[in-house]
Every structure is written in structure tokens, then in C-alpha cells.
Amino acid sequence: MATKKNHGLGTGLDAFFSNNPIQDLNEGSEGVTEISVKDIRPNPYQPREVFDPDKLKELADSISESGVFQPIIVKKGVNGYELIAGERRLRASKLAGKKEIPAIVRDYTDEQVLEITVLENLQRENLSPIEEGQAFVTLIKKLNLTQDEVAKKVGKSRPYITNYIRLLQLPTAVKTMVEKGKISNAQARALLKLQDPAEIEKFAKKVVSEGLTVRQIEKLIEEKQDTKKVKKEIKEPTPFVRTTRSSLEDLLDTKVKIQQSSRGKGKIEIAFASEDDLARIMELLHVEEN
Known part of the structure; x- marks a missing residue:
């Protein structure tokens, strides 16, 4: 045979x-x-x-x-x-x-x-991808091998070994999704760009329910991380900023928001209900229309 x-x-x-x-x-x-x-x-x-x-x-x-x-x-x-x-x-x-x-x-x-x-x-x-990743880890730990040595033994590239081992970092619930074929290897790797296990699991459920592609997953994660970055740059208002905001709200009789970044720069947002209300505010600020 x-x-x-x-x-x-x-x-x-x-x-x-x-x-x-x-x-x-x-x-x-x-x-x-x-x-x-x-x-x-x-x-x-x-x-x-x-x-x-x-x-x-x-x-x-x-x-x-x-x-x-x-x-x-x-x-x-x-x-x-x-x-x-x-x-x-x-x-x-x-x-x-x-x-x-x-x-x-x-x-x-x-x-x-x-x-x-x-x-x-x-x-x-x-x-399954999870079992394969665990198999590589077993060879590494039990036989004291490097990832390069495992790659040579199984005839795969070093990145191939690394990617499968990385899947073991997924939360248990998400690993189960991968094992059952609900989430592909590539989709799971994209989710690993999130560091919080709770967020990974939340996104994984979204991937399954909405059938998101790898590109869509990467885009959503990128947008989320950009939002976090912006929020991180905005620091808590100082006593002076809080006092100034309160004074402006009293003067203009409307909601005022002051944001200040960690670099010292910032912006002021003044809310108005209508064009007439905006004209009222401009008058209080002594701003004349052109």
C-alpha cells in the first residue's frame, strides 16, 4: 500500500x-x-x-x-x-x-x-486552529524547542507558528468560537489587536452576528482605538478651567464646554438653541455681524 x-x-x-x-x-x-x-x-x-x-x-x-x-x-x-x-x-x-x-x-x-x-x-x-497552536506549544515546552526549530520540524514558516500560538491568548469563549468554526483563523488574529479580553469577546459576538469580514473588523478596531487616543489626550479640567466655564455659562445663560489637551491647547464649545439665541450670545460677547 x-x-x-x-x-x-x-x-x-x-x-x-x-x-x-x-x-x-x-x-x-x-x-x-x-x-x-x-x-x-x-x-x-x-x-x-x-x-x-x-x-x-x-x-x-x-x-x-x-x-x-x-x-x-x-x-x-x-x-x-x-x-x-x-x-x-x-x-x-x-x-x-x-x-x-x-x-x-x-x-x-x-x-x-x-x-x-x-x-x-x-x-x-x-x-482546529486552537488545537494546532497548542500542539506547537507542547513541542516547544516538552522538547525545549524554539519556534524556529518547530517551524523546521513541521515544514512551516516561523510566522505561521507564531500566529497559531497567538490564538491561545484569546478568551476561552472566543477560542470556543474558533474551534466550532464560527470565527476564522484570520478573524481571530484581527481581534487580537484588542488587548482587553472583555472587548475581544464583545467584538467576537459582533463578528458572528453580523458576519464581519477581516477588513471590517480591522476598521472598527482602528476607529475604536482612535477614539480612545483622542479621549486620552483630553485631560481633566483644572480649577481655573472649571471656574471659567461656570462664569461663561452664567454670562451667556447656556451650556459651555471647555476641553483642554495634555499639551495645553484646547477649545470652547457654546451651545445655542436657534439663530436668535446665537445672535443674543454674539451680542453678549460684543461680536458684531459683518
């Missing part, structure tokens, strides 16, 4: 091991044994957190009818076995009521198990 394609993940698993476990599995280079599903512990490095229940049910139905065609890969543990690859097949087999599952037993170190698990999932391209 032909080896599965790497889907552009650079060196992939071949870069780490003399034998590619996925290739060996497909080519049947090792003996397959039946193992009790009760003796198999979950893989602690599994990056996938969400398994489509409908697709899992379809696979379970297929297994009930025809059995498991592709063995899972396990590692011998102190008590039983530890799953390395084949999480969906194991879950579907349990769902189908199977007591045993065909497996290939491999002798791998914990580091190799981690690399195989993460990279196999990345190669299959079935992770």
Missing part, C-alpha cells in the same frame, strides 16, 4: 526516526496483535480535544460491520499499554462494543511518543 503523503509538513516524521511509524503501519512491516481495549490508556500528548460525534458514529458503524482495517500503535507500559496513534479507531471500537482491537506494539521513549503523536495529527490536518 502506498505511503500517505506528508501534506507539506516538511521533513515530517522521517526526520526523527529511522522508521516512519505511519509508513511501517501501512506497509504491514510488523506483526499485529489483538489487545483488550480496557488495557489501553489514553495518550497524554494527544492534541485533539474535539472529536466529531457523527463521524465517530460512522466509523463505529463501519467497524461493527467490517472490523478495524488499520491497527493502532501502542507502547508497552507498566500496566497495560499506552496509545501512540489511532485515537479515533480506539474510541470508535469502544463505541461499537468491541472488546479487542488490532495493534502494533512499539518500543518508543516518551519524547518519541510526543513527537509522533503531535506530528501525526498535524500531518493529517484535522486539528
